[in-house]
Amino acid sequence: VTTTPLQALSLWNGAFALRTADAFAARLEREAPGDAGKQVERAWVLAFARPPTPAERDAAVRLVRSAGLPALGRALFNANEFL
Numbered sequence: 001v002t003t004t005p006l007q008a009l010s011l012w013n014g015a016f017a018l019r020t021a022d023a024f025a026a027r028l029e030r031e032a033p034g035d036a037g038k039q040v041e042r043a044w045v046l047a048f049a050r051p052p053t054p055a056e057r058d059a060a061v062r063l064v065r066s067a068g069l070p071a072l073g074r075a076l077f078n079a080n081e082f083l
Helices: 005-013 015-031 036-048 054-067 069-077
Strands: none
Touching (some): 005 015, 005 069, 015 036, 015 069, 036 069, 054 069
């Protein structure tokens, strides 16, 4: 399964993707306020209908702590598993 470069850029930088990532982040913050680990676990269930592996969870928590929840949403929306 692949995506085209234009598709990936649109999903990463497009206005719709940015708004959706912000809304996704707001939902995660409402459902697991202040707990990056629980936010990541909830994000995986919502996006992929499965929990994250330990490696995925650790990497995603680091991303959330360094770049915020919207960045996690953008990353998940660009994953081939999501598409």
